[in-house]
Amino acid sequence: MANNKKKEDTQEKILDVDASMQGTIAFKDPVNLRINGSFEGKLDTRGNLTVGENAKVTANIHGDNIVIAGKVSGDVIATQSLSILGTATLKGNITTPRLSIGDGAILQGLVNMQGVSASDGSDVCLTLKDVAQYLEVEARIIEEWAHAKKIPARFDNGHWVFTKAEVDQWIQQERARV
Secondary structure (H helix, E strand, C coil): CHHHHHHHHHHHCEEEECCEEEEEEECCCCEEEEECCEEEEEEECCEEEEECCCCEEEEEEEEEEEEECCEEECCEEEEEEEEECCCCEEECCEEECCEEECCCCEEECCEEECCCCCCCCCCCEECHHHHHHHHCCCHHHHHHHHHCCCCCCEEECCEEEEEHHHHHHHHHHHHHHC
16 A cells, blocks of 8 residues: 555656647646647746657746757756757757757757856846746836845846746745745
């Protein structure tokens, strides 16, 4: 019985999408997401994202650990690692600290590799609009919070700049206060 429960707990954390979908998929908590069908829109995930070999994704993708085996058109930001398997075709720019590209993979775009062990705490930079979408709050409210130093941000060249790691940490602190 205990073995079955453990197996069920592991399966509960996996979301397997084998259909055609459009829109935005966003997760605030880590999940294991696998896309096997077609998807068009925006993917903002935490945890592990796998784009299956038969998948066709037209979306900007933001996630922690991403594995691409199918076709992706759009920019990909992986905060921890990105693996492009030999069966993959990726047309878009990449930002990630760790990149693996399999023999036979097709990649068309620019690659920006951030330092894996950056001691300055640098992370993926977000704009005011990005943070507003990520938190599902109006941009003017995010700007007010930034002015009042209620959310971690810096004003650089006339624009508010946020790092995803600091925003995620701030979210966790705010949850702890509630």
